[in-house]
Amino acid sequence: MEGSPDVTQQDVVPERPGHVVGLHALGTDVDLHVTGHDAADLAAQLRERWHLALRPERTPHAPPPAGASGPSVGTDPVVVRAHRLAPGDQAPPWTRGGGTVADSDPRRLLQHLTQAVTHAVITARTGDLLMLHAAGLADPATGATAVFVAPGNTGKTTLCRTLGPVRTYVSDETVGIRRDGGVTAYLKPLSTRRPDWAGVKDEQAPGLVGLRAPAADPWVAGIVVLRRDPGHRGPVGLEPLDTLDAVVALTPESSGFMRTDGPLRWLADVLERTGGAVRATYAEVEGLEPLAAEICARRSPW
Structure with a gap:
């Protein structure tokens, strides 16, 4: 060989x-x-x-x-x-x-x-889930899920490790949304960068950092488009996005989008039911805690 x-x-x-x-x-x-x-x-x-x-x-x-x-x-x-x-x-x-x-x-x-x-x-x-490249964390009792959308290698796993132990883990990579607003979990290992492992990520068991599977069925409660800026100062900057701007921001961070029946209507319906997406500019993921708490406390619009 x-x-x-x-x-x-x-x-x-x-x-x-x-x-x-x-x-x-x-x-x-x-x-x-x-x-x-x-x-x-x-x-x-x-x-x-x-x-x-x-x-x-x-x-x-x-x-x-x-x-x-x-x-x-x-x-x-x-x-x-x-x-x-x-x-x-x-x-x-x-x-x-x-x-x-x-x-x-x-x-x-x-x-x-x-x-x-x-x-x-x-x-x-592909074709039966609206799949976003996102981290998902849910309220343990209600299943209300905050969906944090961002490109790869921009902090989704760190967000799960930091904000996840008081919630339940849905994914650090792909959040699948069904047409009824339910969320299909992807409970993969945490793919973590380590400075001593050049070019290779450490696949870690979620339980090692206190993450657990949802007990209540997850449903999408809100969508956040993440923008990490190491130079950002002060509280997280929140910018509400209208439906068109949200679609433009989210579609590049989706999978199988154009091979799905009516994807634009589907995504627009999710956004309208959940109050629209918001863009969050932050320096460290700890600053996102109030936003995660607010989304996970919402009542279901589905």
């Missing part, structure tokens, strides 16, 4: 999985097929990091686990393959949408697996 330019991720994975880790993520059943060097250890690490999204064994017609928010899509789980190469083996090229991840570096393998699962579940839900 080493030195062969024709080797692909798919080539290194046998047909039969050694271990299967079952997830329920973004309303989608996912089977992680784990093989290769020390596969049992890799499977254990995946169960630890994805602990909020683990899928319990259940009959096909049984409800999803608490906090899963929505029925499973389709009848068969989406399959993502994880193959741990032996130390020193060269990893073949990887693509986010390939459905297979093979690597000898366990840290990189875990990060690529999170990205592969994210791609798989977004693909599965």
Whole structure:
């Protein structure tokens, strides 16, 4: 395998999985097929990091686990393959949408697996969820969810770590909104940047920082467009957005938007029911606490 330019991720994975880790993520059943060097250890690490999204064994017609928010899509789980190469083996090229991840570096393998699962579940839900690239935190009792929209690597995970322990965790990556206003949780590991891990994120179990799955079904209570400005001084600057400006700000931070039936009407309805989006300019996420508290205290308009 080493030195062969024709080797692909798919080539290194046998047909039969050694271990299967079952997830329920973004309303989608996912089977992680784990093989290769020390596969049992890799499977254990995946169960630890994805602990909020683990899928319990259940009959096909049984409800999803608490906090899963929505029925499973389709009848068969989406399959993502994880193959741990032996130390020193060269990893073949990887693509986010390939459905297979093979690597000898366990840290990189875990990060690529999170990205592969994210791609798989977004693909599965395209067309029936309004998916925003956002962090979501919910009131534990009512399910009222504050949706904080922002591009990647701009502080959504830090927001969840900081403001999440007194609430419930919905996602640090993708918030899926149903047509009835309900929110479908994506309870993935927290993808955290570390200064001592150059080029690789640390996939951390949400429970390690006090995050827990929703107990009440989440529903969208308000949408915030985040703008982090390290030079900002004073309280968070709040700028209400009219519907057109909000649509312009939100659509670049969406997934599968134009492959959805009537996406503009759908998004406009969400905005109008929840009082419109607001742009929040801030320096540190702690300053967003009053805004999160206000949104999570709202009554449902749905």
